[in-house]
Amino acid sequence: MGLLTPCELEYDEPHAVAVAVAVEEDNDDDDDGRRRRTNDALRTLLRLVSSPDDGLAAAVPRHFFRLDPRRLDLGGHDSRSIANNHARVVDLLGRGGGGGGWTDGTGGTNTTDAEVVGLALDERDIAFVMRNFPALCLYDVEEVEELVGFLLRPLPETGSMPSVSMVADGRLDGDDVDWPSLAAKGYGAGLTLDQSTRAVRMMPELLALYYENSVKPSIPYMYNQMQGRAPAPKLIEEAAVQLNLEGTDPADAFTFAYLHSIGVSWGQLRILLSSLPLWRTVNLETNWEILARGPVRSKLKRPALDYLRRRLQIRPRDVYRLLKTHTRLSTYDSCKKIMPALDMLQGKLRLSSAELRRLILRMPSLVGMGASAFNDRLEFFTNEGGMSIDDLKVAVMKQPSLLQYGIDSTLRPKLQFFLDELGISKSVIGRIIYSAPAVMGLSLTLNLRPKVVSIMKLCALHPFQVGFIVSTSPQILLLSQKCNIEPTLRFLSAELRLNEPSDIGKIVLTAPRVLNQGLESSIAKKIELLMSNLTEKSKEDAISIIRNNPSLLVTSNSVLEGRIERCPLDTDLATWLLPSAKGRRKSIQLSTTKHEGDPIVALPSPNCSLDSLDSVLKIYRSISHAAKELDVAESIISGACGNNGVYFYPLADLPFKSPIETLRTIHHVRSIPISIFTTGGIYPSDSASTARGQRRTGGLALQVFSDGSLHNKSQFLRDFYIAAQSCFGIQVPIDEEDRSKLVTVFPLVNPSTKRCELFACSRTLRILEEFLKTKKNDKGIFYDIKVYTDSDYAWKIVKSKERLLEIGSCLTSQGMLSLIGAASYSVNIDILHPLVRSFSRLNGCIEPPGSAHQALDNAKVEFLHSMDGISSQKGGLAYVRRLKRQAKFAAMWQYNRETT
Known part of the structure; x- marks a missing residue:
């Protein structure tokens, strides 16, 4: 019959040819026999599953040519085994209708001594299932029977298995139900006999045991099969939301909507999807989200995507997120590209399967990494960085992008920075990369060196002394300069009454990890704890205790409290808390080399x-x-x-030379100071266990302050609120009735923390424009406005007023990019360009030709970091964090709103 030839035509990849070649080369003596046995098995299967009454059009069953001939060979099937399997499957599909304890249709336990596991299909329906899903005859029938039994057995009792209950309620998301273990205990999905029978009759692919057999038919085909009983479109949409079918084939939502329409609850379906990964199929059509991210195939390659699912044990939505993050993944071949790359990563880094999954979900572009590039980086970290493979593995799991940084452009300059500028020993470099691998991706010019110089200035330290601090606690370089390092050093200087920078430098050199401590949650509480135990003494005693033993600040609050409680009554607390000779020896020693001059x-x-x-x-x-x-x-x-x-x-001069022209000609008699704090946040937050391409939502929060001494404060807040209403989209309901505060959702695409924070600055300026337009007739009133952002990323972009005014003179975004020559800004050009244009108008700069806007002459606006506005205010840091939480709440509120 020549069945191998049409098999070749149906396959996306020439599986049949590969099998035929393998059969011929494996055993030349038995070549004709094996080929004859395979052809006989295929003929027998075709005869058994075909209906002679269906005519020539239905002589070959649907999906028959999707059968993988390798399954015949691997299973050792011949004509006799195929006929035997067919008979057993037919019995399994129909035995539930012949009595045996399942006749009540409740899905409860069997009423006879022996449990009868089977479906209740009649003869005609059995023929339909076998004709449409002949792969059942290639399976181990005991496995199919175990799967059917899982569908029919009752759900666990409420509270007996918390993890199963959490999956059913949607509180636990993932493949967390071990269904064979659940079935062994007598439990299952709780479907009735009628529900299971109707499900398999409508969709035989639900019994698939292999990925290549799990592909569901098209939706038009299913509509034809349903004959007017198809689920409503609204129910199909609800199924996609309830079951989180992101990245799955549209036929999945249709199938599960149908199952819900016959009485299967959403909770039962969540258990089934968590237990049986083959019930979901990857969508091969590329949507706008993927097409907008980069080069991608118009139709995805199912063998490659199914291999990723099998190898990494991930779901279709994870595959979809991988494609959104790295679109070139759609062009990779499973055998030539994906499998060698995953084998290389797993083998050379000694990764477990779970670690490999985490790594690829966080950095899918590693799949496209060539062996030469990978080996170059491996050699760099082991030779120049002095790291072992185990240490490198830990670092890569923390920071997967470590394997993709350029050696000459990124990695080696950091190495020279540590060695030459900070005087760190080469033997310590590996420890720095191991402890804080994200440091290797930070900018030297804009991040690492400014942090080092900040510590040098505030502590009067030499760069080599800062190198000692970094060697002891590399995580210090990951801290925010404005939000962590500088506030902590200033707080210590004020609280410990240290007048000279060198005094605070001695504290930090003695206990470098003090910079890693939380300002309010750790350092301030320890000082308060010491003072509360010195009731009869002065504050100077507490300060003296910390000066004599700064390491007290790097212990936990509970450890310090325990040491104080153990102080004998006849011993002075200051003496009791002096440095102890006990403890481990420091692994990093401060160099005693005398420096030749000031840095x-x-x-x-x-x-x-x-x-x-x-x-x-x-x-x-x-x-x-x-x-x-x-x-x-x-x-x-x-x-x-x-x-x-x-x-x-x-070393250089200012990058911009053109003069800034303004319209400032009015003499203002009254200047009203205004402060606005603004921030942004996203939900869900980044996690090491989730794919980078997961769907996120963003939120914004801002609050305006004015003392009201020079104007009507309540009227000002009403006007500002009205202006904000016209600029904001969806506002989030908050408990506080405060018109000075606005919380809203991020309206643009691709929300990220940086985009939300930058957009918060941009939208604040837009509100100010609308507000100041209503005040342009108030003669003699001038608004001195300061906008505070808690984002280091946004602050570094907007802090230079001169630069913002320069690039704000560009009417188009392309002109702005050509002026600043910064490709990195092109990612957020849709936010940055409106921001600088508004900033230019607010500060009275003349508009460029062709602009439809007019400059304002009644305000002056500048950006500052939030820490500059709260540094002298008690509780200021708590306020900034509270505003940040409200922005994240807005993002979560929108996320829940979209998914329900």
Whole structure:
């Protein structure tokens, strides 16, 4: 009959040819016999599942050519075994209708001594199932029987299995139900006999045991089979939401809507989907979300996607998220690309299957990494970085992108920074990468060096001393300069009454991990704890205790409390809390080398503010070292530096030269100060166990402050609120009745933390424009407005007023990008360009030709970091965090709103 030839035509990949070649090469002596046995088995199967009354059009059953000939060979099937399996499957599909304890149709336990597991299909329906799903004859019938038994057995009693109950309620999401174990205890999905029978009659593919057999037929075919009993479109949409069918084939939602229409609850369906991954199928059609992310095939390759599901044990929605994050994954071949890449990662990094899954979900582009690029990075970390494979594995699991950073552009410059600028020993580099691998992805100029210089300034330390701090606690370089490092150092200086920067430097050198402690939750509470136990003594005693033993600040609150409680009555607490000789020896020792001079810092501009450095080109250990490296005389370097304790060496001039023209000609008699705090957040937050491409929602929160001494505060808040109403979209209901605060959802696509925070700044300026337009007739009133953001990312973009005014003169976004020449900004150009245009108008700059807007002349606006606005206010940090929580609540509120 030549069945192998049509099999070749039906397959996406030439499986049949591969099998035929393998059969021929495996055993030349038995070649004809094996080929004859395979053909006989296929002929027997075709004869058994075909109906002679259906005519020529139905002579070959649906999906018959989807059968994988390898299953015949692997199962050792011949004509006799196929006939035997067919008879047993027919019996299983019909035995439930012949009595035996399942006749009540309740799905309860069997009423006879022996449990009868089977469905109640009649002869005609059995013929339909076998004709449409002949793969049943290739399975181990005991496995199919076990699956049917799981469908029919009752659900666990309420409270007996919490994990199953949580899956049914939707509180636990994932493949968390071990159905064979559940079936062994006598439990199952709780379907009735009638429900199970109707489900298999409508969709025989629900009994599939292999991915290649689980593909459901098209929706038009199912509508034809339903003959007017198809579920309503609204129920199909509800199924997609209730069961979270993101990335699945549309036929899945149709199937599960039908099952719900015959009485299967959403909870039972969640248990079934959590137990049986083959019940969901990957959608092969690419939607707009994937098409907008990069190059992608118009139709996805099922063998590659099914291999990913099998190998990583992930769901269709995880595959969909992988494709959204790395669209080129759609072009990879499973045998030539995906399998070798996963084998390489798992083998050389010694990953378990669970670790490999986590790694790929976080960084799917690793699948496209070539062996040469991977080996180069492996060699760099093991040779130059001095790391073992086990240490590298830990670092990669924390930061998967570590394997994709450029060696010459990113990794090696960081290595030289640690060695040359911070004087860290090469033997410690591996420990830094192991402990804080995210450091290797941070910008040297905009992130790492400014943090180091900030510590140098506030603590009067040499770069090598900061290197000792980093060696002891590498996580310090991951902290925010504005939100963590500087507030902590200023707080310690104020609370411990340290007048000289060198005094706070001694504290940090003695206990470097103090910078990692929470300001309010840890450091402040420890100082308060000490003072509360010195009732008869002064605050100076508590300060003296901490000065004598700064390591008390890096212990936990409970440990310090325990040490205080154990203090003998006849011992002074200050003496009791002195440093102890016990404990482990420090692994990192502070160098005793005397430094040859003061360090100097290379800045990108002579006009950079020394109080808020956000860009540093290089740190030199001394003037002589800088002169030698720059190949100039020491006198030139010395003349270019200023004597500020730490020297600064300007290398370049301002990047923008064109003058900024304004319309400021009115003399204002009254200046009203306004402060606005703004922030953004996303939900769900990033997690190491979820795919990066998961759907997220964003939220914004802002609050305006004005003391009301120079104007009517209540009227001002009403006007501001009305302006905000016209600019905001969906507002979130909050408990507080406060018109100074607005909480809303992020309206744009691709929400991320950085996009939400930057958009919060942009939308605040838009509200200010609308508000100030209503005030343009108020003669003699001027608004001095400060906008505070708690985002380091947004602050570094908007902090320079001169630069914002310069690029705000560009009418188009492309003109702005060409002016600043920063490709990194192109990601958020849809937010950044409106922001700078509004900023320019608010500060009275003349509009470029072709603009439909007009500049305002009654305000001055500037951006500051939130920490600059709350540094002297008690409870200010708690306020900023509370506003951040409200932005995240808005994101969660919108997420729940969309999914329900």
